[in-house]
Amino acid sequence: MSLHDSAQSLLWIVVTVACYFIGLGLRRIARHNALANPVLVAVVLVASLLLATHTPYAVYFRATWLLTFLLAPATVALGVPLARNFAHVRQSLRGVLLGLFAGSITSMVSGVLLVRLLGGSKGVALSMLPKAATTPIAIAVASQIGGEPALTAALAIVGGIVAAMTLRAVLGGISVTHGHAMGLAAGTAGSGIAGAHAALMGDAPAAFAAIGIGMNGLLTALLAPLVAALFNF
Numbered sequence: 001m002s003l004h005d006s007a008q009s010l011l012w013i014v015v016t017v018a019c020y021f022i023g024l025g026l027r028r029i030a031r032h033n034a035l036a037n038p039v040l041v042a043v044v045l046v047a048s049l050l051l052a053t054h055t056p057y058a059v060y061f062r063a064t065w066l067l068t069f070l071l072a073p074a075t076v077a078l079g080v081p082l083a084r085n086f087a088h089v090r091q092s093l094r095g096v097l098l099g100l101f102a103g104s105i106t107s108m109v110s111g112v113l114l115v116r117l118l119g120g121s122k123g124v125a126l127s128m129l130p131k132a133a134t135t136p137i138a139i140a141v142a143s144q145i146g147g148e149p150a151l152t153a154a155l156a157i158v159g160g161i162v163a164a165m166t167l168r169a170v171l172g173g174i175s176v177t178h179g180h181a182m183g184l185a186a187g188t189a190g191s192g193i194a195g196a197h198a199a200l201m202g203d204a205p206a207a208f209a210a211i212g213i214g215m216n217g218l219l220t221a222l223l224a225p226l227v228a229a230l231f232n233f
Contacts, residue, residue, distance in 0.1 A: 012063040019045040039193055040161045071192075081199070085207035092180060096211060099181075103188040103212075104219040107132035108227045116231075126228060127151040131159045133220040134191040134213055141221055145228045156191065163190025164197035179205040187212020 022045065023038030030036035050060055061068075082089070089096065111128035115121075120128075126147035130138040135156045142152035167186050176182065183205030186198035195209035 008059075009063040009065070012060055013067060015049060016042065016046055016064055016067060019049075037161055037165050037197075039164070043157075043161070079210060081203040081206035082210040085204050088180065088204060089207060089211060096184060096208070099184055100188055100212065100215045100219060103185070104132070104216050104223065105227075107189060107216075108220065108224060112227070112231055122146075123148055124151065125231070128155055129227060130220050130224050131155040132189055132191065133217045137217040137221055141224045145224055157193070160190040160193030163194035167194060167197065180208045183208030184212045187214075188216045191216070 019042040020038055023036070023041030026041055027036040027038055046060075049055075050057065108129050111131055112125045115125040115128050123146070126145050127142055127149075129145065129147065130141040130152060132138075133141065133156065135153055138152050138156045139149040141147075142149050163186060167182060167190070171177070171182055171185060176185075179201050182201065183195075183198040186194040186205070187209035189212075190197075191213050195206070195213050198209040199206035
């Protein structure tokens with residue numbers, strides 16, 4: 001890597017981290033309002049800077065490879081609260097498995113139905129199908145069933161942000177306030193982004209979010225081809 005590339009990489013890493021901290025600050029000012037989601041704020045600010053500086057996304061992606069690399073250990077870190085709360089997970093195993101299966105199927109089927117209802121193409125529907133899985137799994141599944149991986153990645157990220165922003169309101173509206181249920185729902189519906197939001201509620205919600213992220217990824221990989229076949233794709 002040349003000196004210029006190293007400087008560019010450092011610049012965009014600093015900019016990205018700074019944008020996220022701005023998001024954290026806005027969330028504190030807004031008294032943890034769901035709309036002031038740090039990830040959403042960072043995405044909007046970084047995207048605006050890329051547009052303003054005419055920087056191609058490919059250049060930004062290469063420059064921030066270190067942040068991309070750190071996503072894996074950051075996700076694995078959710079295993080720490082899972083290990084601490086394994087007894088709670090084991091006691092609730094039947095409900096957890098039922099919730100995971102229902103959530104995974106609902107996410108895939110509802111995504112395809114929404115695209116069809118709005119007149120979207122087959123490619124968009126197949127890209128939407130695995131959106132609730134963690135991004136690397138969603139991309140791999142989309143490639144296997146005929147979707148567009150880049151679109152799936154975008155949908156997975158947007159879906160995670162939406163899930164994080166609406167989690168408390170939606171579950172509160174149906175009188176679901178238990179931390180275990182909220183964590184599982186966050187991990188299943190919104191993967192790592194919503195799971196990280198659930199982790200702010202404590203170790204137990206973080207543990208169930210970790211279960212949701214991992215198991216929903218597995219279920220999506222196994223069931224997505226069957227759901228696609230069900231809709232004659």
